[in-house]
Each structure stands twice: as structure tokens, then as C-alpha cells.
Amino acid sequence: MMTNSTNNNKNSALTSFRQRLGKIESEFLENNQRFQQQTLLDVTTLMLKMKLDQIKQLKTDIFNYNSPHFTNEYRILEGQCSKLQSDLDVLDLSGREDLRKERKDALMFVGELAEKLGKKGHADGRSCGECEI
Numbered sequence: 001m002m003t004n005s006t007n008n009n010k011n012s013a014l015t016s017f018r019q020r021l022g023k024i025e026s027e028f029l030e031n032n033q034r035f036q037q038q039t040l041l042d043v044t045t046l047m048l049k050m051k052l053d054q055i056k057q058l059k060t061d062i063f064n065y066n067s068p069h070f071t072n073e074y075r076i077l078e079g080q081c082s083k084l085q086s087d088l089d090v091l092d093l094s095g096r097e098d099l100r101k102e103r104k105d106a107l108m109f110v111g112e113l114a115e116k117l118g119k120k121g122h123a124d125g126r127s128c129g130e131c132e133i
């Protein structure tokens with residue numbers, strides 16, 4: 001037969017086990033929630049990084065463009081500038097204040113690239129006989 005003291009010890013051991021379990025469980029749930037949020041946030045970061053990589057490539061292509069003529073390549077580069085700008089515009093950054101500056105900077109940079117490309121073509125903006133379009 002158990003004494004009251006043994007019973008109390010057993011009860012308190014059980015209580016402390018339940019408390020520990022409860023603590024572990026709530027920590028697990030917290031971590032899991034944080035992990036899920038992290039995964040979602042990473043997708044946004046990844047998409048922005050992907051655009052930044054494309055911008056880097058576009059920068060190289062525009063810097064290497066070496067003709068005053070409006071060629072097919074020129075139009076493609078021009079189109080890539082617009083596409084990147086609209087892709088960045090529609091990127092959902094809700095709750096990601098940390099990425100807004102990066103996007104703003106990226107948009108400004110693409111704007112500058114488009115301007116640089118524009119300066120490479122004929123100053124009057126008109127096609128000549130040697131232009132492709």
C-alpha cells in the first residue's frame with residue numbers, strides 16, 4: 001500500500017513529465033510553424049534572386065551589344081528589360097519589408113540598363129537601311 005508521500009511523489013513526477021512533454025510539444029509546434037513560414041519566405045527570396053541573376057546576365061548582354069542598328073537582338077534585349085520590370089512589379093512581397101529595397105534597387109538598375117541600351121541605338125530612334133527592323 002502506498003503512503004501519501006509516495007503517492008505525492010508519483011503525482012508530481014507525472015505532473016512534471018506532462019509539463020515537460022507539453023513544453024516539448026509546444027516548442028516543436030513553434031519550430032514547425034517557423035519552418036513552414038521560412039520555407040514560404042525562401043521561395044520569395046529565391047524568386048527575387050532568380051530575377052537578380054537574370055538582370056546580371058542582361059547587363060552583360062547589353063554591355064556587349066555593339067551596334068548602332070536596331071537589330072533583332074536589340075529588340076530582344078529591349079523586351080527582356082520590360083519583362084524583368086513587370087516580373088519584379090508583380091512579385092508578391094507582402095510581409096517581406098526586407099526585400100522591398102532589393103526590388104526597388106533592381107527596378108532602378110533595369111531602368112538604367114534600358115536607358116544604356118537606348119543610347120546605343122541611332123540617336124533619332126529611327127531605323128536606317130542597315131537596321132533589321
Ligand SMILES: [Zn+2]
Pocket residue numbers: 068069070122127128129130131
Ligand atoms: Zn541602322
